[in-house]
Amino acid sequence: MKYSKLFGKTIKQDPKDEVSVNAKLLVRAGFIRKEVAGVYNYLPLGFRVLDKINKIVREQMNAAGGQEMLMSALQNRANWEKTGRWESFDALFKVKSRYDFEFTLGPTHEEVLVPIVKQLINSYKDLPLYLYQIQTKFRDEPRAKSGILRGREFIMKDLYSFHADDKDMESYYEVMKKSYKNVFERCGLKAIETEATGGAFSKFSHEYQVLCRSGEDEIIYCEGGDFSSNVEIAQVKEGKQCDLGHGPLKRARAIEVGNIFPLKTRFSDAFGLTFKDKDGKEKPVVMGCYGIGITRVMGTIVEVYHDEKGIIWPESVAPYMVHVVGLDLEERSVMEEAEKMYKLLQAEGIETLFDDRQKMSAGEKFADCDLIGIPYRVVISKKTGEKLEVKKRHEKETKFVTFDKLLKILNF
Ligand code: ATP
Ligand code: MG
Numbered sequence: 001m002k003y004s005k006l007f008g009k010t011i012k013q014d015p016k017d018e019v020s021v022n023a024k025l026l027v028r029a030g031f032i033r034k035e036v037a038g039v040y041n042y043l044p045l046g047f048r049v050l051d052k053i054n055k056i057v058r059e060q061m062n063a064a065g066g067q068e069m070l071m072s073a074l075q076n077r078a079n080w081e082k083t084g085r086w087e088s089f090d091a092l093f094k095v096k097s098r099y100d101f102e103f104t105l106g107p108t109h110e111e112v113l114v115p116i117v118k119q120l121i122n123s124y125k126d127l128p129l130y131l132y133q134i135q136t137k138f139r140d141e142p143r144a145k146s147g148i149l150r151g152r153e154f155i156m157k158d159l160y161s162f163h164a165d166d167k168d169m170e171s172y173y174e175v176m177k178k179s180y181k182n183v184f185e186r187c188g189l190k191a192i193e194t195e196a197t198g199g200a201f202s203k204f205s206h207e208y209q210v211l212c213r214s215g216e217d218e219i220i221y222c223e224g225g226d227f228s229s230n231v232e233i234a235q236v237k238e239g240k241q242c243d244l245g246h247g248p249l250k251r252a253r254a255i256e257v258g259n260i261f262p263l264k265t266r267f268s269d270a271f272g273l274t275f276k277d278k279d280g281k282e283k284p285v286v287m288g289c290y291g292i293g294i295t296r297v298m299g300t301i302v303e304v305y306h307d308e309k310g311i312i313w314p315e316s317v318a319p320y321m322v323h324v325v326g327l328d329l330e331e332r333s334v335m336e337e338a339e340k341m342y343k344l345l346q347a348e349g350i351e352t353l354f355d356d357r358q359k360m361s362a363g364e365k366f367a368d369c370d371l372i373g374i375p376y377r378v379v380i381s382k383k384t385g386e387k388l389e390v391k392k393r394h395e396k397e398t399k400f401v402t403f404d405k406l407l408k409i410l411n412f
Contacts, residue, residue, distance in 0.1 A: 008043035023147025038144025038152035048319035105138035132159035188314030209254035311373030327381035
């Protein structure tokens with residue numbers, strides 16, 4: 001992509017209406033634009049990051065047997081009445097149609113999916129079943145000052161599992177724990193599996209918490225990795241020695257990037273979702289549900305990986321792998337060389353952003369590189385001649401290398 005053509009340019013000043021680090025940097029670097037508080041538009045750079053995260057999530061959900069689908073955002077009031085959540089779900093956006101209908105904009109999808117599953121399954125042979133989607137959710141959040149960490153509109157991956165008994169659900173719950181670990185690791189995040197309340201859903205749940213000072217949650221955890229609990233339910237205090245000899249428990253702020261719940265028969269009971277077992281006996285289906293905040297993951301990555309100059313994307317989710325910076329592009333031979341390099345990188349399948357703007361200082365161009373945060377900067381100028389000047393976003397050192405050496409550095 002040529003930067004001169006890219007929709008969404010960098011801005012030097014922090015936006016006045018943002019307080020969070022993620023929103024300030026993402027707006028300044030040209031990834032997002034605010035609609036209203038808690039609602040954001042994703043520009044091409046931001047969309048590429050979401051797409052990378054989605055791909056990782058899809059691969060892991062498919063590997064765990066998940067079947068992807070897409071459910072409605074406008075949801076039937078009657079089904080929310082059935083579960084009692086039309087009144088009790090406090091963040092529900094309620095929408096009145098001109099034609100006497102009432103809807104909610106979906107904050108989650110049990111009320112949509114369970115009635116569909118009820119129509120389509122009836123025997124133990126249809127179970128287990130794992131269904132998921134990546135979709136826009138709506139919640140009328142009271143506080144929406146954390147940029148894309150807490151949206152009134154946000155993207156979530158939600159998977160729902162359907163089982164013949166508790167034991168099968170519990171074993172799939174462990175499979176999902178592994179899948180979640182893989183998803184967050186691949187996104188470059190160290191997410192701590194944390195005991196938490198199940199809210200109105202279930203007795204308990206597990207949250208995936210990323211340590212971060214700007215997080216809204218607080219956890220008490222062991223650095224050795226064998227214990228973590230949300231302070232809301234923690235039975236122990238910080239400073240207590242870990243039972244396995246890993247030293248004192250710590251207390252820290254964290255961001256909840258995912259949450260998994262054993263729902264048991266909470267929703268099956270509400271809708272009469274049953275199946276016939278081997279003996280022809282009618283039994284309730286046992287469920288679990290598993291959420292990941294896709295847009296919140298993107299915001300968390302920015303909160304964790306940035307410095308005073310801008311964002312530092314992990315390679316797995318970066319919008320591009322290489323940022324080619326052309327300097328002295330007013331000189332035809334340099335422009336030709338830079339164009340050639342851009343095309344060669346593309347031919348190798350390396351995602352490249354090419355800063356092809358003319359009459360702009362090196363300082364200004366480098367500042368934009370640091371703000372946007374693409375993992376590798378490759379400079380071509382009068383000075384570089386046959387070679388390329390390579391620098392990693394988070395390192396100071398620059399190297400002069402040949403094109404072949406560059407491919408080696410990039411692992412291509
Ligand atoms: P929170 O406690 O932060 O309000 P929640 O526990 O109500 O979130 P869940 O119902 O567990 O959220 O949703 C699953 C995941 O969706 C969360 O772990 C989080 O990553 C993401 N998520 C929830 N609410 C929001 C929001 N308002 N904006 C962005 N992501 C969200
Ligand atoms: Mg949660």
